[in-house]
Amino acid sequence: MLGEYLIQGRGAAEIAASVEQAVGAGELEPGQHLPPMRDLAARLGVNPNTVAAAYRTLRERGVIETAGRRGSRVRPKPATTGREEIRVEVPAGVRDVADGNPDAALLPRLADAFAAAAAHADREPVLYGHDPVEPELARLTRAALDADGVPDGPVAVASGSLDVIERVLAAHLKPGDRVAVEDPGWGSVLDLVPALGLRTVPVGVDDDGPLPGDVRDALESGARALIVTDRAQNPTGAALTATRARALRSVLRDHPGTLLIEDDHGHGIVDVPLRPLAGVTRHWAFVRSVAKAWGPDLRLAVFTGDAVTVDRVRGRQRLGPGWVSRLVQRAVVELWRDGAVDPRAVAASYADRREALVEALAARGVAAHGRSGMNVWVPVPDETGVVARLLHAGWAVAPGARFRLGSPPGIRVTVSALAPRDVAPLADAVAAAVRPSPARSYG
Numbered sequence: 001m002l003g004e005y006l007i008q009g010r011g012a013a014e015i016a017a018s019v020e021q022a023v024g025a026g027e028l029e030p031g032q033h034l035p036p037m038r039d040l041a042a043r044l045g046v047n048p049n050t051v052a053a054a055y056r057t058l059r060e061r062g063v064i065e066t067a068g069r070r071g072s073r074v075r076p077k078p079a080t081t082g083r084e085e086i087r088v089e090v091p092a093g094v095r096d097v098a099d100g101n102p103d104a105a106l107l108p109r110l111a112d113a114f115a116a117a118a119a120h121a122d123r124e125p126v127l128y129g130h131d132p133v134e135p136e137l138a139r140l141t142r143a144a145l146d147a148d149g150v151p152d153g154p155v156a157v158a159s160g161s162l163d164v165i166e167r168v169l170a171a172h173l174k175p176g177d178r179v180a181v182e183d184p185g186w187g188s189v190l191d192l193v194p195a196l197g198l199r200t201v202p203v204g205v206d207d208d209g210p211l212p213g214d215v216r217d218a219l220e221s222g223a224r225a226l227i228v229t230d231r232a233q234n235p236t237g238a239a240l241t242a243t244r245a246r247a248l249r250s251v252l253r254d255h256p257g258t259l260l261i262e263d264d265h266g267h268g269i270v271d272v273p274l275r276p277l278a279g280v281t282r283h284w285a286f287v288r289s290v291a292k293a294w295g296p297d298l299r300l301a302v303f304t305g306d307a308v309t310v311d312r313v314r315g316r317q318r319l320g321p322g323w324v325s326r327l328v329q330r331a332v333v334e335l336w337r338d339g340a341v342d343p344r345a346v347a348a349s350y351a352d353r354r355e356a357l358v359e360a361l362a363a364r365g366v367a368a369h370g371r372s373g374m375n376v377w378v379p380v381p382d383e384t385g386v387v388a389r390l391l392h393a394g395w396a397v398a399p400g401a402r403f404r405l406g407s408p409p410g411i412r413v414t415v416s417a418l419a420p421r422d423v424a425p426l427a428d429a430v431a432a433a434v435r436p437s438p439a440r441s442y443g
Helices: 012-025 037-044 048-060 111-123 135-147 161-172 187-195 212-220 242-253 307-318 326-337 343-363 383-392 420-434
Strands: 064-066 072-074 155-158 178-183 199-206 225-229 259-263 283-289 301-305 375-379 410-414
Touching (some): 012 048, 048 064, 111 326, 155 161, 161 259, 161 307, 178 187, 178 212, 283 307, 343 375, 343 420, 383 410, 410 420
Parallel strands (some): 225 259
Antiparallel strands (some): 375 410
């Protein structure tokens, strides 16, 4: 059942750690069954309740799953071995269009902003007990949210979008609750949900966003939360249209107890209008990260939501990190106030590359998606084969398995590093990789 690996430990924490370490090291593989609790308890010389507690911990951490009489097994995508591990090693000489990074040439210079922030901190040092949110950052954020039609709510700051999503889910849900997620969708969210002991419910996505029928089915089947990407959805580039937003709001009105989390992933890099859903349900959160437009290393996201949700998140923050560095917050204020990034120019740059690739693929008979943002999603018949053939042709793309639960296979291409001269060769390579190999005949 377990091959050569022997689970060890006397306490529940030790037993759980032994399994988790083995999964992370690849000694226990996805789908592999664990011993029945009584059998393992007898071998370890412990009470069966100790093993039951260890297995419960592993389920809550997203490492294993239990299927009734069939027992417990390692999850197909255990949280211990996250989707970021599903990647292609990029050999020397191969172009990397898989990493999902922004174009560094479009990111602002940070030296002046941090110098100004440091000078401000010298004049007005931030000490324990001070407001965790830079007042000017809150003011600028609220003004921008008002302009985009996001409902009123307190403004808070966290260390990136995923940090907000995790804290909001933890503020309202308990292990075993179901969360509706986009499929295909952001791999980190697909890992995070089971890592919190929650269960994912996949919702289909097209160019206009999540499919209303799938969302309704998910909520009617018991999903307590819904995570939606408003613009530049990763990996498909989907963006909510006015029509789709109306349809989704209608579904949510019928389920007012749903916890709604919106991630405006395209903030600062897209040229399509925001169509927020927030305000239809009792509890909601809306988050904007500065990563894609102002720099991934800033590790800052602003968010708002209903008063209860924001208060719970901020209360939990106080017991952990306390606050996101006000120095970093002030630097972001300087960047925003000085117009260090021209969102229209950035959006146009990504749009030119994205649309050029989609059009070039269409001319070669390959359908692709990329309505907004910096990624293009290409459905393929054989994901593994296409990735391998493209690597052989000199292009590293992201395997769709990083972003999928039950949706059909595909590959993600990040256009950030593409120059105009790259589009045709890449489109040629993708078209050749997607087409089935010609049948061989033997005389």
